[in-house]
Amino acid sequence: MTATADTVIRIVVYGTPGPQGSKTFKGRNPRTGKAIMVESSKKVKPWREAVEGAALEAVNALPGEVRRAFPLDGPIAGRFVFTIRKPASAPKRRRTWPIRYPDTSKLLRSTEDALTKAGVWADDARLVEFDRLAKVFPGEDPEALDRPGVVIELRQITDLSEAGQ
Numbered sequence: 001m002t003a004t005a006d007t008v009i010r011i012v013v014y015g016t017p018g019p020q021g022s023k024t025f026k027g028r029n030p031r032t033g034k035a036i037m038v039e040s041s042k043k044v045k046p047w048r049e050a051v052e053g054a055a056l057e058a059v060n061a062l063p064g065e066v067r068r069a070f071p072l073d074g075p076i077a078g079r080f081v082f083t084i085r086k087p088a089s090a091p092k093r094r095r096t097w098p099i100r101y102p103d104t105s106k107l108l109r110s111t112e113d114a115l116t117k118a119g120v121w122a123d124d125a126r127l128v129e130f131d132r133l134a135k136v137f138p139g140e141d142p143e144a145l146d147r148p149g150v151v152i153e154l155r156q157i158t159d160l161s162e163a164g165q
Contacts (some may be wrong), residue, residue, distance in 0.1 A: 008156055009071065009120065011058045014149040015050040017082050018043030019106030020113065044110050051114035051150070059120065072156055073122040079131040079153040080106050083145040086137040095140045104135045111150060120154070129157065 026036040059070050082104065088098050112124035121127070131153070136144045144153060 009058055009154050011152040013051050013054040016148050017107045019102035020044050020108050020110035021106040023077050047110055048114040050113050052118040052133050055115055055118035055120050065078030067157050071119045071122045073129045075157040076126045077129040077131055077155050077157055080133050081143040081151045082135045083138055083148055098135045
């Protein structure tokens with residue numbers, strides 16, 4: 001699929017998407033008394049780094065006048081299609097659905113945080129609408145990558161009448 005005319009940026013990231021969300025309690029900070037929480041998934045850090053790197057590359061590849069619009073600050077619609085590795089035990093000759101781990105919402109959370117850190121948008125709260133949010137296997141969806149990763153397309157909503165289109 002190619003980007004649509006109103007797409008501000010298209011980012012393709014390859015790597016194993018890392019879900020964010022589950023944290024493990026590791027005790028309390030002796031000085032502050034605050035809880036020490038550690039991300040449970042070891043995939044989150046490398047995934048965020050991959051997203052951040054791909055996002056910076058994509059922004060830097062844009063023409064100067066478009067690049068100056070970053071970080072995006074206003075209502076944004078997003079399209080996120082995560083491609084995850086198909087389990088070896090899954091049927092090979094028919095389409096199957098990735099209905100198990102990782103959760104789509106947790107994949108989105110880690111990806112949103114990386115886009116914020118990369119300066120793609122002012123804050124992930126600017127994401128107000130989804131054109132598509134999907135988790136697919138390679139070769140089983142028209143927008144799937146050939147290997148694990150994500151395709152991200154973001155567009156600014158410039159008029160309230162655009163919402164929901």
